[in-house]
Amino acid sequence: MIAESGHYALVLALALALIQSFVPLIGAWLRDPALMNVARSTALAQMLFVGASFVALVALHVTSDFSVANVYENSHSMKPLIYKITGVWGNHEGSMLLWVSILALFGGLVAAFGNNLPLSLRAHVLAVQAWVASAFYLFILITSNPFLRIANPPIEGRDLNPVLQDIGLAVHPPMLYLGYVGFSISFSFAIAALIEGRIDAAWARWVRPWTLVAWIFLTLGIAMGSYWAYYELGWGGWWFWDPVENASLMPWLAGTALLHSALVMEKRNALKVWTILLSILTFSLSLLGTFLVRSGVLTSVHAFASDPTRGVFILLILCVFIGGSLSLYAARVSSLKQGGLFAPISREGALVLNNLFLTTACATVLVGTLYPLGLEVLTGEKISVGAPFFNLTFGPLFVPLLIAVPFGPMLAWKRGDLLGAAQRLLAAGIVALLALALVWAWAHGGSALAPPAIALAVFVILGSVTDLVERVGLFRAPFGTAMRRARGLPRSVWGTAFAHAGLGIALIGIVCETTWNSEYIGTMKPDDVAHVAGYELKLDGLFQRQGPNFREMIARFEVGRDGESLSVMTPSKRSFTTRGSSTTEAALLTRGASQLYISLGDVTNEGAIAVRIYHKPLVLLIWWGPVLMAFGGLLSLSDRRLRVGAPKPARAQPRLQPAE
Known part of the structure; x- marks a missing residue:
């Protein structure tokens, strides 16, 4: 009954989303407060029902109900509890349910905490949010139902992809989705503003906190995914310009530009047309990323293979929302009034420069990601656009951007003093x-x-x-x-x-890390010693261990430096018999912000084992930086001016009558 209840809750969420899509719009057109307030109640109810559906799927995985196809395909009774839970979003159907649950969550948060919004604007925002939700509810129910039953239930499941059985997967996808999907609020605010024809500094004040929340989560999600790939995949790299990685980087670049342009709009009532366009494009890039991962057009370690029906359905969603929003923008842009003027040398000018470089970088990544796909469709020729292209294009764009970053806060609004900023x-x-x-x-x-x-x-x-x-x-x-x-x-x-x-x-x-990385790649037998960056790593031996749903071969390395023993490192290889595959569990030794890194390869016929040993100087700064950036975002979010939002108009006080 749990599966049926989860499926029924999802259907009810769709019904509520359809009501939320149209009734508030009718209320706004008729200026009927009661009908406009339907958006708030349906958004909260929709959030509860889709949340119940997601909890039902979690319960099915935790109890190992293999009569449900999704559980059978992605779980195993001997799998640790944490991976039973994370296995819920370690597959296409479950991850899409998480996607739409987060979408409903953001809509519910706007309904619950958007009391300072004008009633008509809130009605329009929640209606647009419901349009997106309805499309993805239909997608899940028609092509990706996670609650399908198996007629003759098997005794045991097929287990989750071993690469995904890692604690990083408990954090990375939810964080990433909170970022991806969070930009839907910026999109909904932009469409609502275009429908109403009201775009001003107050609108920017309302939309900026939601954009900032999404940006914080996306920053942490990308960083967590990078670190997961670094230690889990055994390659020793932290970024590969994989198309799916690019799919998360593009909305981050556009979202960063949106945050800065919204600041100009809030402070100076300028860049209104550009800010609206960025709000649309940022979420459009999130939808594009969803299409790339779910459609089956990409082969990646974290892309989900799908049937063509799913790809066509998501492509249709893409065309409707991206095409429709850009068409509405084109139709209404001429009626939008431009904001205040400012000199090129000013804080506004610095933020415009920021937007120029960020959006150009985003366009570069977009071209490098989609060009091979388009070429293959048109000509059948397969090419790859890799690190050399992106490194060559990113450097020239980010060097001037980074030079300008310290100058921006030093310049005054409207008209700044470049020489004075340079002196400071x-x-x-x-x-x-x-x-x-x-x-x-x-x-x-x-x-x-x-x-x-x-x-x-x-x-x-x-x-x-x-x-x-x-x-x-x-x-x-x-x-x-x-x-x-x-x-x-x-x-x-x-x-x-x-x-x-x-x-x-x-x-x-x-x-x-990229310049002074040291490595040793070779085969080692017990008692062999490898020398890397002044460290001596002695292989003491190989050991076998039985895990809950895998068998593990562990290598024990004694690490020393200048004759002094420092630590023991134990990399391993895990064999998952159910899936017939294996994973590499790298061993990491942290020294300050630097790390020693060991991953294992295969055992040779002579009893030696292939090893990769790296010394990565200051590598942890790669992830400490984004964490500090996210912390800065949290500090900004806690600013009272953002918490309060745009000021409400003061109510006229009744005049006191003189006493008779």
Whole structure:
């Protein structure tokens, strides 16, 4: 009955979404508050029903009900509980149910916490959100029903893909989906604004917190996915320019541009037309990513193979929402009033420059991802666009962007002083040049571009610090006064500084790992010693262990340096008999922000085992940077100005009558 109840709850959620799609629009047209308020109640009810459907699928996986096809295909009775739960979204049907559950969650949150929105705007936003939800409910029920029963239930399941049986998969997909799907709120606000014809600074104040929430989760989701690929796949890499990775990077780039343009719109009532377009494009790129992963047009370690029906259905959804929204935008854009003017040298100008480089980078990734697919469709020729293309195009775009990042907060709104900003950043520039000289003197080998890149990262980090120092007057006022000013700074200022500094920290990690990475690749027998970056790694022996649903071969390495024993590392290979496949469990030894990394290959006929040993200097900075960026986003989100939202119009107070 659990499967039937989950399926029934999903059908009821579809019915509620259809009501939410049309009744509030009729109410807005008739200016009927009762009908417009239907959006709020149906959004909350829809969230509860789809949540119940998702919980039902989790229960089926936890209880190993193999009469349900989804559980049989992706679970096993001996699988650990945590992987039974994460197995719910480790497949196409379950992940789509998670996708639409998060979509309903965001709609419910707008309904619950959007009391400061004008009633008609909230009705339109929730109606648009319901349009998207209805399309994906239909997609799930028609092509991807996770509650289908098997006529003759098997005794045991086929188990989850072994690569997905990892704690990273408990975090990565939900985080990624919270980012992907969270941008649907920005999209709904944009369409609602186009329908109403009302786009102003208040609209930007309303939409910015939701965009920021989605951006935070997408930042963490991409970082978690990168780290999962790094330690789980055994390749020792953290980014491969895989098309599915690109599918998550594109909305992140567009969403970052949207955050900055919404800030200009909120502060200066400018860039209105551009901000609306970015809101549409960001979620459109999320939908495109969903299509790439679900349609079967890509082969990837984290793409789901699907039948053509699913691909056609999602392509239809893509055409309807992207084509429809852009058509509405084209029809209404001429009626939108432009906002305030500003000089090219101003904070607005810096944010426009930011948008220019981010959207160009996004377009570059889009072309590099879709061009091979389009070429194969048109000519049948298969080509691959890999790291050389993306590295060659990203560098020229991000170098000027990173140079401009510290200048933006230093410039005044409307008209700024570039020379004055440069003078305030002089100390940061001098320290960056010193860092360039030190790295050049210290480094041996590697790219000649690495020291300038590190100097640029130092400039970005110190630029963020300089902005805070200038705002509190650290060296101009008494220390106590500066500390009081620091406590009084808006949290969004601190958030901006942390986010920009995180960008520089990540850049240092990327440059150091890619430039001065050391490796040893070969075969080893017990008592053999490998030397990597000054470390001695001795293979003590190979051992076998039986896991809950796998058999594991473990290698024991004793790690030393300069004759001193440091630690023991135990990489392994796991064989999953049910799936007939194996996984590599890399061993990591963290020393500061650097890591030693060991992964195992196959055993040779002579009893030796193939090993990959890497020393990755400052590699953890690659992920500490995004975490710091997300923390900056959280600080900005906690700013009272964002929590309060746009101000409500003051109510007229009744005039007091004089006493008789």
